[in-house]
Amino acid sequence: QKEVEQDPGPLSVPEGAIVSLNCTYSNSAFQYFMWYRQYSRKGPELLMYTYSSGNKEDGRFTAQVDKSSKYISLFIRDSQPSDSATYLCAMSSSSGSARQLTFGSGTQLTVLP
Amino acid sequence: GAVVSQHPSRVICKSGTSVKIECRSLDFQATTMFWYRQFPKQSLMLMATSNEGSKATYEQGVEKDKFLINHASLTLSTLTVTSAHPEDSSFYICSGVDTEAFFGQGTRLTVV
Numbered sequence: 662q663k664e665v666e667q668d669p670g671p672l673s674v675p676e677g678a679i680v681s682l683n684c685t686y687s688n689s690a691f692q693y694f695m696w697y698r699q700y701s702r703k704g705p706e707l708l709m710y711t712y713s714s715g716n717k718e719d720g721r722f723t724a725q726v727d728k729s730s731k732y733i734s735l736f737i738r739d740s741q742p743s744d745s746a747t748y749l750c751a752m753s754s755s756s757g758s759a760r761q762l763t764f765g766s767g768t769q770l771t772v773l774p
Numbered sequence: 775g776a777v778v779s780q781h782p783s784r785v786i787c788k789s790g791t792s793v794k795i796e797c798r799s800l801d802f803q804a805t806t807m808f809w810y811r812q813f814p815k816q817s818l819m820l821m822a823t824s825n826e827g828s829k830a831t832y833e834q835g836v837e838k839d840k841f842l843i844n845h846a847s848l849t850l851s852t853l854t855v856t857s858a859h860p861e862d863s864s865f866y867i868c869s870g871v872d873t874e875a876f877f878g879q880g881t882r883l884t885v886v
Contacts (some may be wrong), residue, residue, distance in 0.1 A: 669815075697872065703781065704792050704877035705818070747816060751875075761808065762875055764817045 664723040666687050667750055667765030676774050680737040684765045686748035686766045687731065691763070694726050696735045699747045699767070709735065712756070724756075776802045778870045780878025787858055787885055795853045795881045797868030803848035804870035809841075810882075814864040821866075824851040858885040 667684045674680055682696075692746035693712045709724035711717045711733075717724045725734040733752075737744055750765040777800040787793050797807055810818040822843055823831040830843035840862075842854040848873050851870075855862055863885045868878045 667817075699878075702865070702882060703878065704778075704880045707874055707876065711875050760871065760875075761820060761823065762869075766817045767815075769815070 663712065664731040664763050665752060665765045669766050670767055671729045671769040671771060673771045673773060674740055676740060676742060676772055678740050678772070680740050680744070680770060682737075682748050682750075682768050682770070684733050684752075685726040685731055686733075686752055686763075688752075688754070689731070690765075693753045693760070694724070694733050695751040695753075695755055696708070696722075696724055697749040697751060698744075699749060701746075705749055705750075742772045745771045761763075776800075776870070776872040776876045778804075778868065778876045778878045779804055780868050782881060782882055783879055785884070787857075787883070788886055789859055790857055792854055792856045793883060795866055795868070797851045797870070797878050799849045799854070799870040799872075801875075802870070803873040804851070804872070805848060807845060807851040807872060808869040808871075809843065809851075809853050810867045810869065812815075812867060814865075815882075817868060828852075847853045855883065857881070860885045 689758045691693045696709040699705045712729045723736040748765040749767045751762040752759040779798045781796045807824040809821045821836045824843045824845040826845045832838045845851040869881045
């Protein structure tokens with residue numbers, strides 16, 4: 662079993678839709694949770710960073726963490742074609758500069774105009 | 775957010791030659807940098823952890839003599855793919871950690 666499971670998709674939605682992306686994990690030591698967006702042939706770009714259960718909102722993006730269920734989500738409201746990318750969840754057990762991230766496999770999202 | 779600059783973005787080399795990829799943290803000091811490899815439609819696979827002033831730590835299955843890592847300063851880490859073969863063709867990405875992990879733009883290596 663992988664430490665982090667993420668539905669690879671692909672996921673295709675119409676413009677304006679609400680998108681829900683999810684990851685589950687098995688390692689209870691994970692305390693820090695991130696979502697990255699990666700456009701084709703580019704490095705990942707940090708979208709959201711959370712370290713506690715609950716919701717964190719930033720513009721059209723909401724990150725949700727449920728540590729009791731070992732489940733995290735990223736919601737995108739009013740999705741735009743420019744949101745079309747691969748979304749990666751990532752987790753770590755520490756917050757120091759040497760912390761290693763464990764990534765999900767990524768979900769490929771296409772927002773149709 | 776912090777900026778990590780990776781160069782080159784794309785390189786094509788002949789089989790048997792060596793290729794050097796540079797990763798620079800532009801506005802923060804990175805004691806530790808990470809090197810990842812990514813195959814098409816797959817996630818990032820950690821190859822090694824680069825430590826300033828000391829030897830890199832390699833993940834299981836990664837050949838340290840093939841993928842040479844040098845972290846000579848707090849802002850620069852390099853990955854050299856030695857005696858490259860077509861199976862080394864991949865997308866290589868570096869990461870430096872400030873308050874969060876920031877990634878370089880990636881290097882697409884094609885070995886012909």
